[in-house]
Amino acid sequence: xxxxxxxxxxxxxxxxxxxxxxxxxxxxxxxxxxxxxxxxxxxxxxxxxxxxxxxxxxxxxxxxxxxxxxxxxxxxxxxxxxxxxxxxxxxxxxxxxxxxxxxxxxxxxxxxxxxxxxxxxxxxxxxxxxxxxxxxxxxxxxxxxxxxxxxxxxxxxxxxxxxxxxxxxxxxxxxxxxxxxxxxxxxxxxxxxxxxxxxxxxxxxxxxxxxxxxxxxxxxxxxxxxxxxxxxxxxxxxxxxxxxxxxxxxxxxxxxxxxxxxxxxxxxxxxxxxxxxxxxxxxxxxxxxxxxxxxxxxxxxxxxxxxxxxxxxxxxxxxxxxxxxxxxxxxxxxxxxxxxxxxxxxxxxxxxxxxxxxxxxxxxxxxxxxxxxxxxx
Amino acid sequence: xxxxxxxxxxxxxxxxxxxxxxxxxxxxxxxxxxxxxxxxxxxxxxxxxxxxxxxxxxxxxxxxxxxxxxxxxxxxxxxxxxxxxxxxxxxxxxxxxxxxxxxxxxxxxxxxxxxxxxxxxxxxxxxxxxxxxxxxxxxxxxxxxxxxxxxxxxxxxxxxxxxxxxxxxxxxxxxxxxxxxxxxxxxxxxxxxxxxxxxxxxxxxxxxxxxxxxxxxxxxxxxxxxxxxxxxxxxxxxxxxxxxxxxxxxxxxxxxxxxxxxxxxxxxxxxxxxxxxxxxxxxxxxxxxxxxxxxxxxxxxxxxxxxxxxxxxxxxxxxxxxxxxxxxxxxxxxxxxxxxxxxxxxxxxxxxxxxxxxxxxxxxxxxxxxxxxxxxx
Numbered sequence: 001x002x003x004x005x006x007x008x009x010x011x012x013x014x015x016x017x018x019x020x021x022x023x024x025x026x027x028x029x030x031x032x033x034x035x036x037x038x039x040x041x042x043x044x045x046x047x048x049x050x051x052x053x054x055x056x057x058x059x060x061x062x063x064x065x066x067x068x069x070x071x072x073x074x075x076x077x078x079x080x081x082x083x084x085x086x087x088x089x090x091x092x093x094x095x096x097x098x099x100x101x102x103x104x105x106x107x108x109x110x111x112x113x114x115x116x117x118x119x120x121x122x123x124x125x126x127x128x129x130x131x132x133x134x135x136x137x138x139x140x141x142x143x144x145x146x147x148x149x150x151x152x153x154x155x156x157x158x159x160x161x162x163x164x165x166x167x168x169x170x171x172x173x174x175x176x177x178x179x180x181x182x183x184x185x186x187x188x189x190x191x192x193x194x195x196x197x198x199x200x201x202x203x204x205x206x207x208x209x210x211x212x213x214x215x216x217x218x219x220x221x222x223x224x225x226x227x228x229x230x231x232x233x234x235x236x237x238x239x240x241x242x243x244x245x246x247x248x249x250x251x252x253x254x255x256x257x258x259x260x261x262x263x264x265x266x267x268x269x270x271x272x273x274x275x276x277x278x279x280x281x282x283x284x285x286x287x288x289x290x291x292x293x294x295x296x297x298x299x300x301x302x303x304x305x306x307x308x309x310x311x312x313x314x315x316x317x318x319x320x321x322x323x324x325x326x327x328x329x330x331x332x333x334x335x336x337x338x339x340x341x342x343x344x345x346x347x348x349x350x351x352x353x354x355x356x357x358x359x360x361x362x363x364x365x366x367x368x369x370x371x372x373x374x375x376x377x
Numbered sequence: 378x379x380x381x382x383x384x385x386x387x388x389x390x391x392x393x394x395x396x397x398x399x400x401x402x403x404x405x406x407x408x409x410x411x412x413x414x415x416x417x418x419x420x421x422x423x424x425x426x427x428x429x430x431x432x433x434x435x436x437x438x439x440x441x442x443x444x445x446x447x448x449x450x451x452x453x454x455x456x457x458x459x460x461x462x463x464x465x466x467x468x469x470x471x472x473x474x475x476x477x478x479x480x481x482x483x484x485x486x487x488x489x490x491x492x493x494x495x496x497x498x499x500x501x502x503x504x505x506x507x508x509x510x511x512x513x514x515x516x517x518x519x520x521x522x523x524x525x526x527x528x529x530x531x532x533x534x535x536x537x538x539x540x541x542x543x544x545x546x547x548x549x550x551x552x553x554x555x556x557x558x559x560x561x562x563x564x565x566x567x568x569x570x571x572x573x574x575x576x577x578x579x580x581x582x583x584x585x586x587x588x589x590x591x592x593x594x595x596x597x598x599x600x601x602x603x604x605x606x607x608x609x610x611x612x613x614x615x616x617x618x619x620x621x622x623x624x625x626x627x628x629x630x631x632x633x634x635x636x637x638x639x640x641x642x643x644x645x646x647x648x649x650x651x652x653x654x655x656x657x658x659x660x661x662x663x664x665x666x667x668x669x670x671x672x673x674x675x676x677x678x679x680x681x682x683x684x685x686x687x688x689x690x691x692x693x694x695x696x697x698x699x700x701x702x703x704x705x706x707x708x709x710x711x712x713x714x715x716x717x718x719x720x721x722x723x724x725x726x727x728x729x730x731x732x733x734x735x736x737x738x739x740x741x742x743x744x745x746x747x748x749x750x751x752x753x754x
Contacts, residue, residue, distance in 0.1 A: 132599055146691065146751065150728065152597055181596050191594030194586050199605040201641065202579045204667025205634050209571050211670045217568030219558050220529055221674050222509060227604045228576040229674065232667035240661040244648050251645040257582050258638055264578065265635060268628040271621050284617040290581025290609035293588045297598050297606065314523065320707020322716070327704050330697020339699070341716055351527065374523065 022172070023048060023067075023074035023100075025089055027058035030105050030131065031080030032143035035063025037176040040145055046072055058140045072097070076168055078129075079104035083245050087115025094121050101165040103129045103172075107192065108245035109156045109185035127169040128156030128185060130192075131178060138238075149177035156188050193249035200231055200239060201254060207232035223340070260286060299337075308337045308355035311364050314374040315341075315352045325352060325373060332367035334360045399549070400425060400444075400451035400477075402466055404435035407482050407508065408457030409520035412440025414553040417522055423449055435517045449474070453545055455506075456481035460622050464492025471498050478542040480506045480549075484569065485622035486533045486562035504546040505533030505562060507569075508555060515615075523554060530555035533565050570626035577608055577616060578631060584609035600717070637663060676714075685714045685732035688741050691751040692718075692729045702729060702750060709744035711737045 020043050024031045027049040035045045035058060045064030049055035059066055077093040079086055083106040090112065093102045102125055106112050109128045116126060133151040153173035157166045166182075173180050183191065207229040210218065243250050267282035299308075315321050322341075329336055338355040356364055368375045397420050401408045404426040412422045412435060422441030426432035436443055454470040456463055460483040467489065470479045479502055483489050486505045493503060510528040530550035534543045543559075550557050560568065584606040587595065620627050644659035676685075692698050699718075706713055715732040733741055745752045 132597060149691070152599070154597065181593060183593055187591075187594070191590065191597050194590055195594060195597050195602050196599065198586060199583055199602040201638075201663070202583045203601075203605050204664050205637050205641075206576050206579045207668075207670035208637060208663065208666035209575060209630055209633060209670060210673050211666060213568065213571055213673070214564075216558060216560055217564070217572060218673055218675055220509060220531065220568050220572050222529075222573065224580075224608045225572050225576045226674060227607050228580050229667070229671050230604050231601045232671040234664065234668075236661050236664035236668065239664045240657055243645070243660050244657055247645045247648045251642055251649065253586055254638060254642050254645070256586060258635070258642060260582050260585060261578075261631065261635055261638065264582075265628055265631050268620070268624045268631070271624045272628065280617055280621055283620050284613050286578070286585065287581050287611065287613035287616045289585035289588060290606070291584075291611075291613065293584035293586060294606050294609040296587050296590070296595055297603060298595055314526070317712075319710060319712045320704060322713055323700060323703030323705070323707040325703075326700030327697060328700070330700040333696060335694075335696045336699055339716075339718055 020044065020076065020168075020172075021046065021074045022064075023072050023077045023093075023097075024058075024064065024080055025049070025077060025093065026080035026082075027051075027054045027063065027140050028080060028082075029138045029140065029143055030133075030147075031078065032058040032061060032063045032140040033133075033145060033147035034078060034080065034105075034131075034176055036061065036143060036145035037148060038172065039064055041175045043172075043175070046074065048072075054140055058143070061140060061143060062145075063140070063143065074100045076100060076172060077102045078172070083108060083111070083241055087112045087119070090126060091116055091119040091121045094125060098122075099125075101125050101127065101168045103127050103169045105129050105131055106245070107132075107242055108189055110189045110248075111245050113158060113185045123158045123160035124162045125165050126158060127161050127165050128158075128188075129169060129173065130154040130156065130188060131173065131176070132196075133178075138235075146177060148173075151178050153178035153180050154188055155180050155182045156185050157182065158185070189246050189249045190252075193246055193253045197243060197246060197250045198253050198257065200234060201243070201250070202257075203229050203232040204234075204239075260289075309358045309361045310353045310355055311361055311368070311375060313352045313354065313368060315350050317350065322352065325368075328368055328371050328373070329354060329364065332364050334364045334367075397421065397453065397545075397549075398423065398451045399441075400449050400454045400470075400474075401435075401441065401457055402426070402454060402470065403457035403459075404428075404431045404440065404517050405457060405459075406515045406517065406520055407510075407524075408455065409435040409438060409440045409517040410510075410522060410524035411455060411457065411482075411508075411553055413438060413520060413522035414525060415549065416441055418552045420549075420552070423451065425449075431517055435520070438517060438520060439522075440517070440520065451477045453477060453549060454479045455549075460485060460488070460618055464489045464496070467503060468493055468496040468498045471502060475499075476502075478502050478504065478545045480504050480546045482506050482508055483622070484509075484619055485566055487566045487625075488622050490535060490562045500535045500537035501539045502542050503535060504538050504542050505535075505565075506546060506550065507531040507533065507565060508550065508553070509573075510555075515612075525550075526554035528555050530557050531565055532557050532559045533562050534559065535562070566623050566626045567629075570623055570630045574620055574623060574627045575630050575634065577611060578620070578627070579634070580606050580609040581611075581616075637666075686735045686738045687730045687732055688738055688745070688752060690729045690731065690745060692727050694727060699729065702745075705745055705748050705750070706731060706741065709741050711741045711744075 022043050023046045024035050025048050039045045046067040047055050047058050047064045077100050079089045081089045086104045086106040090104050131153045133147045155170050170180050267279040270279040340353045341350050365375050399420050400423045401412050402425050404424050416422045423444040424432050424435050424441045454477050456466045458466045463481045463483040467481050508530045510524045532547050547557050644656040648656040717730045742752050
């Protein structure tokens with residue numbers, strides 16, 4: 001299946017988007033969504049799944065066409081199989097298509113790499129991927145072509161990965177709408193342990209404590225506990241696979257949290273025993289360290305954290321009220337950087353906290369007050 | 378200072394709002410805000426603070442009038458002093474005004490009650506309060522009259538509290554705009570330990586782990602870690618006081634989390650050692666228990682948790698775009714139950730996740746798509 005290729009300035013062969021053939025192996029949520037996204041971008045996408053029903057559904061959703069395995073001739077194979085079988089399907093793909101670049105989308109990368117090394121796979125053409133996109137629901141039926149838009153896609157080369165293989169995967173990620181970050185497997189797994197897996201465990205552990213509370217106590221729930229526990233609603237099956245697949249890095253970061261927690265409990269014990277030797281300082285340090293870590297999270301659109309200021313507005317609980325408010329914000333010429341809704345308890349309105357740049361606070365306050373909104377900084 | 382009082386059907390004397398005299402002792406954020414709120418409702422509010430500057434500022438902000446202590450004759454004294462001196466000021470108020478009802482606003486109630494018992498105070502006229510309202514900033518300068526609107530105000534009677542004293546504090550809380558929940562001191566302190574103090578500690582501990590991450594790893598931060606760590610930005614001074622003041626109950630709930638965490642770490646150890654004896658089941662149970670606890674958090678406006686469904690819309694990062702979207706939601710006749718903004722990384726748009734009742738999903742989807750929005754369920 002010959003295809004046109006274009007030469008680049010340095011003489012290497014670049015695959016042009018319109019001619020790139022991609023084979024997606026595994027047509028669940030991620031594989032099907034990627035097929036839809038790449039098909040729209042002009043890629044020629046073929047689909048394969050162990051389940052004939054699943055691959056036909058993906059085809060009907062516009063994710064690509066079906067092809068006999070022996071007649072497929074992909075430039076890039078994307079393995080979108082479950083994490084615990086990903087390494088096997090990658091190794092199989094590397095040997096079946098000896099000139100294809102192969103990537104996989106498992107959310108943990110070290111385990112896949114270990115599997116490939118054990119299998120003696122050709123790592124020059126393998127580049128790992130972790131598109132940081134997902135949904136509460138799985139399966140091709142919930143796929144959507146814009147699943148990857150605005151998300152980070154981590155591209156994970158090995159030391160043996162060829163530069164053109166890395167470039168092909170990077171371009172595929174960008175064409176799917178993602179922002180690419182490149183890191184090696186160990187750095188990736190340690191990063192997601194701290195930035196994704198630890199928050200999930202903490203949210204689940206905090207939420208688990210709420211099971212035994214009375215309804216009266218639960219009525220005191222404010223925005224804080226709601227934010228902290230939102231992701232505690234995540235799928236146990238998926239998260240068991242993710243945490244087990246990254247056991248080493250997750251264990252390391254949980255052990256560090258264990259140490260900090262033990263120190264806090266010890267400080268509270270000393271306070272209860274009315275010992276004055278530093279209990280307060282330990283508590284203060286824990287909260288202060290939290291301040292410092294929180295301040296390192298990048299702001300909107302990956303920009304450096306900005307010191308946005310809140311303008312809080314009382315919003316009646318009627319259809320369209322919030323829309324009118326935000327239209328008024330727009331008409332004031334102020335860009336809303338972020339927003340949070342804080343619902344009143346037992347009352348028919350909520351508080352909208354609108355984050356704007358500090359220089360816009362006064363102007364927005366005046367503009368909204370002039371339109372009858374109840375505003376405070 | 379005689380005032381009219383009205384008789385109720387059961388013959389007891391009810392204080393009528395227009396004639397109730399309140400003395401607010403402590404004119405920081407809470408005291409001043411309460412003074413403003415109650416003055417607007419027709420209460421006669423007097424102010425007192427150890428700092429002459431602070432009490433004059435509160436007066437100038439409309440929180441009430443200043444009065445010589447010996448000429449004050451309050452129906453209700455609200456002690457809005459810092460938690461660590463609250464018990465002393467309550468005891469002093471009970472003895473100085475022998476017919477007044479006295480309440481305090483400290484966020485931990487057991488410690489205040491212990492202090493009052495030690496001082497041999499007259500508990501018949503004491504009723505504790507915990508208005509669950511606050512701001513990132515403190516001081517009268519940031520006070521606002523609607524600080525308590527839509528918030529829960531916990532009214533905390535003792536076994537000795539007179540019913541009319543409880544009723545006076547309850548009405549004051551309602552007049553400030555709050556929804557009243559009544560519980561005893563121990564139940565209150567245990568409830569806030571689990572629903573407020575534990576989430577704060579967890580958020581701080583998770584955020585603290587981010588301090589040592591590289592910028593590249595932090596670039597992977599998604600909405601999950603942002604939600605979990607939002608309150609990690611809280612004030613260390615205030616939270617040291619709160620956690621230390623509720624040391625017993627906080628220690629108990631942290632110890633339970635310690636146990637759960639130790640079990641998880643042990644399960645990850647066994648998985649790394651490739652032992653097959655139940656490691657996966659422990660992880661699965663932790664996430665499942667988190668699901669169950671999360672499901673118990675009441676929904677919007679204190680209603681039972683409702684199964685809202687998300688409609689996700691791509692929103693360009695331009696002034697007014699979100700406002701136009703929400704106006705269109707309103708025009709579709711659909712009530713927005715909750716909303717979350719998920720910012721794209723490195724791309725000029727975000728995703729708005731609009732929560733609506735399940736029956737409205739299809740209608741909203743169609744209405745928004747018809748107006749050119751990129752929508753998916």
